[in-house]
Amino acid sequence: MLDDFLVRAGLAAVGLSLATGPLGSFVIWRRMAYFGDATAHAAVLGVALALATDLPIGLGTLTVALAMAVTVAGLSARGWAMDTTLGVLAHSALAFGLVAVSFFPTVRTDLSSYLFGDILAVSRLELALVWLGALAVLALLAWRWQALLTATLSEDLAHAAGLRPNRERLILVIALALVVAVALKIVGALLIAAMLIIPAAAARSFARTPEAMAALAIAVGAVSGLGGLGLSLWQDTPTGPSIIVVAAGLFALTSLRHRA
Amino acid sequence: MSLIAADHVCVRFGSDEVLHDISLRVDPGEIVTILGPNGSGKSTLLRALLGIVPVAEGRILREAGLRVGYVPQKLTIDRTMPITVRRFLSLPTRVSDAAAAEALARVGMAGQGGEQMTTLSGGQQQRVLLARALLGKPQLLMLDEPTSGLDQPGEAAFYRLIEEVRTQTGAAVLMVSHDLHVVMAASDRVICLNGHICCEGTPRVVSTAPEYRALFGLGTQGALALYRHEHDHDHKDGHPHHHHHDHDHA
Numbered sequence: 001m002l003d004d005f006l007v008r009a010g011l012a013a014v015g016l017s018l019a020t021g022p023l024g025s026f027v028i029w030r031r032m033a034y035f036g037d038a039t040a041h042a043a044v045l046g047v048a049l050a051l052a053t054d055l056p057i058g059l060g061t062l063t064v065a066l067a068m069a070v071t072v073a074g075l076s077a078r079g080w081a082m083d084t085t086l087g088v089l090a091h092s093a094l095a096f097g098l099v100a101v102s103f104f105p106t107v108r109t110d111l112s113s114y115l116f117g118d119i120l121a122v123s124r125l126e127l128a129l130v131w132l133g134a135l136a137v138l139a140l141l142a143w144r145w146q147a148l149l150t151a152t153l154s155e156d157l158a159h160a161a162g163l164r165p166n167r168e169r170l171i172l173v174i175a176l177a178l179v180v181a182v183a184l185k186i187v188g189a190l191l192i193a194a195m196l197i198i199p200a201a202a203a204r205s206f207a208r209t210p211e212a213m214a215a216l217a218i219a220v221g222a223v224s225g226l227g228g229l230g231l232s233l234w235q236d237t238p239t240g241p242s243i244i245v246v247a248a249g250l251f252a253l254t255s256l257r258h259r260a
Numbered sequence: 261m262s263l264i265a266a267d268h269v270c271v272r273f274g275s276d277e278v279l280h281d282i283s284l285r286v287d288p289g290e291i292v293t294i295l296g297p298n299g300s301g302k303s304t305l306l307r308a309l310l311g312i313v314p315v316a317e318g319r320i321l322r323e324a325g326l327r328v329g330y331v332p333q334k335l336t337i338d339r340t341m342p343i344t345v346r347r348f349l350s351l352p353t354r355v356s357d358a359a360a361a362e363a364l365a366r367v368g369m370a371g372q373g374g375e376q377m378t379t380l381s382g383g384q385q386q387r388v389l390l391a392r393a394l395l396g397k398p399q400l401l402m403l404d405e406p407t408s409g410l411d412q413p414g415e416a417a418f419y420r421l422i423e424e425v426r427t428q429t430g431a432a433v434l435m436v437s438h439d440l441h442v443v444m445a446a447s448d449r450v451i452c453l454n455g456h457i458c459c460e461g462t463p464r465v466v467s468t469a470p471e472y473r474a475l476f477g478l479g480t481q482g483a484l485a486l487y488r489h490e491h492d493h494d495h496k497d498g499h500p501h502h503h504h505h506d507h508d509h510a
Contacts, residue, residue: 029341150352153337159312160330160402161352207342208376 006229009119012130013225013243016186017199019134019179021218022141024200025210026172029152033197034083035072038090040180040192042068044097047114047184051104058129062181068093069173077166094189117188117240119229126185133182137175144171149210186225187240194244199224202251220250262287263326263400263432264309269318271301271308278304280456282318286400291426291433293443295466296453297475302436303333305453306404309434329393329431331403335385337377345380345388346373355395363391366428367421382409386418394425401425403435419446440476 027036043061050060072089076082101111113121122130141148151158151168158165183192203216228243235242262285271279278301286292296302307313309320310330337343349360364370367387380388386406393401403422407415423446426433437443444450444463452458458471466472 029338031338146350146352146354153341153343153348153351154332154335156307156310156312156332157330157335158352160310160328163352201340204340204342208344209347210341210343211347213342 005120005122006233008122008124008127009229009239010226012119012122012127012186013229014222015127015131015134016179016183016195017218017221017225019137019175019182020195021199021203021216021221022214023137023172023175023179024196024198024221025203025214025217026141026148026152027176027193027196028200028204029210030172032172032176033193034086034090035069035076036176036193036196038072038086038093039065039069039176040183040189041090041094041097043180043184043189043192044114045093045100046097046181048097048100048104051101057184058181061184062177064093065180066174066177069177070170073169073173077169097189112238113188114184115188115190116238117184117186117191119186119239119243120232122185130182130186133178137178137182140171140175140178144168148172187243191240191244194247195221195224198244198247198251202247202254205254205257220247224250261323262321263323264328264434265321266305266309267319267321269305269308269320270316271304271313272316277316278455279308282453282457284451284457284460286432286434288399288432289426289430290448291422291446292435292449292451293447294434294436294451294453295440295443295472296436296438298438300454302438302453303404306402306434306436310402323399326400327396327398329396329398329401331386331389331393331401331406333404333406333408334382335377335389339378341378343377344373345369345375345377348377348388349373349392349395351392353396359395360391363395364388366394366425367391383414383418386410387421390421390425394429397429398431401431401433401435403433405436405438407437419443422446 027033042064046061046064047057049064050057053060068089072086075085098111101114147158147163148168148171150161150163151165155165158168179196180192183195187195199220200213200217202220203213207213207216224243224247227246229239231237231246232239232242265285266282269279269282270277282305294302294305304313308315310328311320345364346360349355349363360373361370364373367390369384369387369391377385377388386409390406407418410418422433422435425431435443444467447463449461450463450466451460452466452469452472452475454475458475459466459469461469
């Protein structure tokens, strides 16, 4: 069954949404959307570094995404004006990455697969890594769930309860870097943040608790993944963007209900 | 022994010394109010006692295993976060439905566990925060201007609730306020703060202290006396009141 590239692609999309649903909810609650962008864009630089050093692409993206995420989290803790800082970092990382990748002629032709993903070419090994990474993120979030929610609602309440909000923030940062590394192959660096934000935003108007929102976001992400795959096959459109198009359509539908 | 104490504590933000040489303690069962104008460092003092703000000098001493219930000044929940009152009460420690219902009933919010936190009024939200703090069975409740979003009757009702909680659970209360009248009557001890401790004592002693009157101006005495008249009618539980006292001052 796993021999079929479509089955592998479908499973990869579903696996990814297990992580992006809950993590995307935190990205929305904590207003980290731009932060997600910066981390995702840094992944392109990670691709270039991995090629230069002959390391696996996944390891390169994970390392650079983690470095970017920790840098940004550190800067924000020191009270920098975040939109400017993130704007500089996010786009610089992308530009540096694109320039660096161009030094590898074999990759240049293949660049779009890193920018927009190449889910139809997911191998068995990559599929296993997607699920492993997604389940790791899910387990990390589930383990710290109560503390993460408390720190997200109010850092003071978390402090008073003996929790350390800085540690919880670091956990989200690590989870974000993991998701970026996992999602690069599926939706590509440019649209990872969309995969985090749009399903969670669509889930918001139907949810009464944080848990319900996270679970619904997983469902919306999975439906978008499978729907995008279908759209891509039917209309011969690029798959990564098709997934986001379906997600955006679902979001539009739910926001109509929200207004009603 | 005291539940919590500050021993010659200084807090600095950069080169600004916000709190200078603060020593205080809270004993079991007493209600202590920290009173001071805006910018006097009251909230910072509370946050230093809670360990949120680091102290530059001195020490914070807590009884080993002290259970603190904290009610912040205001909780701003992002509208993107769906969360019911019931779910909120289980953060960060999960509580049983029965315990949650009892806590809500105690603060006058019985049966409202299913409501969204973001749709509550300011007063309701403070009550929920208090209920959440009570669920931890605190020996010490710390409240940071708990009534800043409430109108006058709401404020008086909230302080009555605090006194009830103290009576029922025996928890000590340390709260911060900038409003004089209500707090004065509901406290056993008042600490007057303006970067340093200006004066300290029973409400009666503090309200006549020259440091206190200088800090808040003379005009407040009239309002205080007026309030005490009203308050006497609300509470016939034997608390010492003293209207004769306030009229002596012009």
